[in-house]
Amino acid sequence: MPYASAYITGLLLAFMVSFNGMLASYTSAYFSSFIFNVIGLIIFSLLLLRPQTLHPNQSRPALFWLLIPGALSALTIVMSNTTVAQLGITLMIGISLLGQVLTSLVIDGFGLMGKEKVKISFR
Numbered sequence: 001m002p003y004a005s006a007y008i009t010g011l012l013l014a015f016m017v018s019f020n021g022m023l024a025s026y027t028s029a030y031f032s033s034f035i036f037n038v039i040g041l042i043i044f045s046l047l048l049l050r051p052q053t054l055h056p057n058q059s060r061p062a063l064f065w066l067l068i069p070g071a072l073s074a075l076t077i078v079m080s081n082t083t084v085a086q087l088g089i090t091l092m093i094g095i096s097l098l099g100q101v102l103t104s105l106v107i108d109g110f111g112l113m114g115k116e117k118v119k120i121s122f123r
Helices: 002-026 029-048 063-087 089-110
Strands: none
Touching: 002 029, 002 063, 002 089, 029 063, 063 089
């Protein structure tokens, strides 16, 4: 199931970049990013209304760490919106995937960001 979920995530990212690029071509990269983030805020606000409990071993992280993913997401959307118009969707996503793979190799290989070291094998 995790492989199917990862594949579906890739599909959704391709559609997201495509639709954001189209919206950016009609408006601007910043307005497109604003719309994307407002829709995300609405959806996640609805999801957060569900009652949740923390796992007994889970503590609440510092607020600063909770803000980083949102800032990176907003930056990623603006950059993809401006890049799609110049490179096209296929090349933009291909280069983005290369960046994700290389960064993931470094994080896993060195055990960065609190992750366990993963031995990288090219077999």
